[in-house]
Amino acid sequence: MLGFDLIFLSPKGALIALGIVVPVAVLVVVARRGSRLRAALAVPRASRWRLAVPTLAAVAVAALFGVAAAQPVAESETALEVRTDAAAYVVIDISRSMLARSGLGETTRLGRAKAAAVKLRSALPEIPVGVASLTDRTLPHLFPSADADVFRATVALALDIERPPPRSNFITSATSLNSLTALASQRFFSPRAQKRAAVVFTDGESQGLDAARLARFFRRPPGMSVVFVQFWSRDERVFNRGLPEPQYRPNPAARSDLDRLANATGAAVFDESELDDATARVRSALKRGPVTTEGVRKTRLALAPYLLAFAILPLGVLLWKRER
DSSP states (O other): OOEEEEEESOGGGGGGGGGGHHHHHHHHHHHHHHHHHHHHTTOOOOOHHHHHHHHHHHHHHHHHHHHHHTOEEEEEEEEEEEESSEEEEEEEEOSGGGGOBSSTTSOOHHHHHHHHHHHHHHTOTTSOEEEEEESSSEEEEEEEESOHHHHHHHHHHTOBTTBSOOSOSSOSOOOOGGGGGHHHHSSOSOTTOOEEEEEEEEOOOOSOOOHHHHHHHHTSTTOOEEEEEEOOOTTOBOEETTEEOTTOOOOTTHHHHHHHHHHHHTOEEEEGGGHHHHHHHHHHHHOOOOEEEEEEEEEEEEOHHHHHHHTHHHHHHHHHHHHO
């Protein structure tokens, strides 16, 4: 770790803690009057802890709320180590069939694919990873980068169903896995990236496959390891205005097509529930290699939620004392 800082986004918010001054002062005045009254009536003195405990608890609650209101944030910096010999792409299918879901309140295939892409990216922190979209063509949206924040932003904001649209609007299936040849035939990768991988998030519902042609491109030096992660269920439908579109039906041959393609090209196919296995396959394909330090990685942690949660303890003491 290169450095650690604690900053307050709203330091004036800490003034809220001063609100405890008046009730504590009232509590002290009342306690003193009570002591004089007990002395006059010859009543035994109350234990000092009877006053001290709720007073300290009230002060602790006010202090914790005050610090939380100041919005403390812990910032840390670590060296950003990046592989110089490897790179990967996450390719996400954005054809209309990726709108399919099991019900109106459920997440679409595309939504699940986006979440999986971010999770996979976080498991490969030292690998430059790019983002590409897939319809009947494969287009880059982010060239391999070590910046995980840029990756997340690209996945969240730049990818949507048929944006950009496929070349033709008159085809039944807009997805063409054959277009993945662009990863090897065009300049998606830097020449220095001799270890290459592509992870394709798709439902597998593609136009006719030319597995032999894809195999030739995937094996073109320096070669590229390909992993398919399928997001598909026979119960999913594409909904339009709350109703399932009658013209869409999940293609039951999608998985067998992916398996056939994998057998021909040396790729691997995983279900979306096997994302950890898919990630391990990518890491194994990229192996280990030289790294270089390229700047720093900053992480920020908001502490206010933890302070508010911790305030429950002294607040509980106050409530318990009140019940007694």
